[in-house]
Amino acid sequence: MYKIIRKEILNVDVELMEIEAPLVARNALPGNFLIIRVDEDGERIPLTIVEHDLKNVTIIYQKLGYSTKLLSQKEAGDSLFDVVGPLGQASHIRDVKRVLGIAGGVGAAPLYPQLKEYAKRGAKVDLIIGGRTKEHLILLDKYKEFCDTVYCATDDGSSGIKGFVTQVAEIVYQNYKYDLAIAIGPLIMMKNCVILNEKYDIETDVSLNPIMIDGTGMCGNCRVTINGETKFACVDGPDFPAKGIDFDELMARQKYYNHEEDHICKMKLSK
Amino acid sequence: MKRDRTVMPVQEADVRSTNFLEVALGYSLDDAVLEASRCLDCKIPRCVAACPVNIDIPLFIRELKGKDVESAYFTINKANILPAICGRVCPQEKQCEGACIVGIKAKPVSIGALERFVGDYALENKLSSDEIIIENNKKVAIVGSGPAGLACAVSLRRLGYTVDIFEALHEFGGVLKYGIPEFRLPKNVVDEEINKARKLGVNFHKNVIIGKSITIDQLLHEENYKAIFLGSGAGLPSALGLAGENLTGIYYANEFLTRVNLMKANSFPNTPTPVRIGSNVAVIGGGNVAMDAARTAKRLGAKNVFILYRRDMDSLPARLEEVHHAIEEGITFNLLYNPVEFKGRDYKVNRVKCEIMELGEMDDSGRRRPMPTGKYKTFNITSSIISIGQSPNPILKKATPELVVDNRGRIVVDHHQTSIDGVFAGGDVVSGAATVILAMGAGKEAAVAMNEYIESLEID
């Protein structure tokens, strides 16, 4: 069992947990993720390792589907049934001078360790962060510790401009040039960022979150087509250079079980 | 031999194809004794030579004939620690039963069924030899809890080692848990066999991926393991490499079977992991994995489940019993079809196009080679399960560049010793996807080599 050391509510939809998992923490690097199971018959859910020390790992999750809602019912002092990791390739930190992070919603969590690593290595780092409302812009204070400029976008205009991160990017690109952008968020956001960045000739890295089971390259559920080649996001990624990713196929793959997800949520969570 | 083979009772095909309970129900003691009496007790028993771990088959059958099931168990157990499992899943027709003299004129003695009976009896009656283990306080690490890892662990434990098994998944047993379905190998049988190892004092650690959570180097140099056994199996699914292969509705067998076996998707929504295949399922391949996938699909309620196989019926590599059971359960065999393309709409598969093949000359495998004809046929499908093979998972190799593997990713060994001092390997990770009994045999032999290695360290 893996003990929950701390739990923090970041907003109505998003929470943070620090979990005791020394064997995950021991070799973890920025970009790695882990897989948890909440209880005995639980689903395996992949989550980015946002931070870690020698013993504990921090995860951030959105209460989106059945299993993350179940996770949210756990409190500090409770335990999770399974935690395994670190999984995936560590982020490939490139030798660049100016980096723009683009985060959408809970995508700000997986972006954080990477962007911080760039700052640590001396790159000048800016951030565009988007969310439904001001409340949904998570980790802002932590980002401000190392970002030169943080631009915000919200659906309702409660912080920054009212609109999408891509609209902000379009404005920012009029004045600044970046060697690299790292876009992490919903697939549709990443897709649109990539289209925009290609127009401005900015290379983009993304982090993919397809459905996974084992997370070790055994099942192939996490397949993604990149330049016509099949990659397994759990072992070849989850970070990839965005060029050539078939986002439309990936969106279809990600939605494959939406119907089942709705069904189980209605059946087991609506009381 | 006049008397016919004693038939093992099975669930009726139309009943069992709607449930996940075990198909073959096993012998009663009377059945077992009757079948045992068909053995000729040959002086030079060909069955023993044909058994990959050389179980003293005539002896255990003689003991069984005398209703001494307990002795029969200990006879088997000397060579095979997992009789309840091997009795169920070994390809007996290619091994012991294939060599049985009785088989020349009649059906061979049902050695597998007898082994299973003895194994089950031992589990039910909690038979175990009172082993006294003299601790030598030396640590060894086992990577993977499949049959290779389990066999190696038990053998080393018996020699007095402190044995730690590290398993990447959240359950132990390897393919026995996530691959082979419940209706063929009940998971409680696997758990009971694992419990026996636990009782011997083997330590089981789940959720530890060697090469990720902890590296081989860290095990050897920071955690002071004297030797390591790699039994990490062949878990990487082979791709067809066809256009449309990543459409939704196309599964690799590993995903499909893992969803059902390990994650219990057949109980959805009582368990949270779903699986969806629709009514028309094309299973591609002709081995055990394909049979398991097809029969599982049928049990999930798919109306029409068919095998697409590029050779003929005689060439199917699956266990004979599974092929028979699949036919009885209404699985259709579409032979001499080679898939060439998946087609779909809105990223959802709905057709598979196949080239029609014909049989050519014998190839290296002793089967007639399938030859393309240039003619095609397209099948309508709602999903497809690709079951054409597996190779070793590359995680260990990636994390351990000095570990030498061949061009198919299999670890290269010499007497179970890998290219790294103190690191041994066996099972599917060395042989490529093979069988439970071969993996077990390799694990056992590797234990001997590891013991010699560790003892040699002390002489220096």
Ligand SMILES: Cc1cc2nc3c(=O)[nH]c(=O)nc-3n(C[C@H](O)[C@H](O)[C@H](O)COP(=O)(O)OP(=O)(O)OC[C@H]3O[C@@H](n4cnc5c(N)ncnc54)[C@H](O)[C@@H]3O)c2cc1C
């Ligand atoms: C669907 C299916 C049906 C089959 N049917 C039969 C049959 O009827 N008869 C038969 O004889 N054989 C059958 N086989 C083959 C048989 O199951 C295998 O040959 C056998 O299980 C191999 O044993 P193993 O111990 O080498 O590997 P596995 O059983 O594959 O076990 C390897 C274990 O190592 C773990 N692992 C991998 N990498 C790591 C790591 N880095 N760190 C920690 N743990 C790791 C894996 O999670 C796994 O649990 C079947 C296989 C499949 C897939």
Ligand code: FES
């Ligand atoms: S999650 Fe199974 S292979 Fe990637």
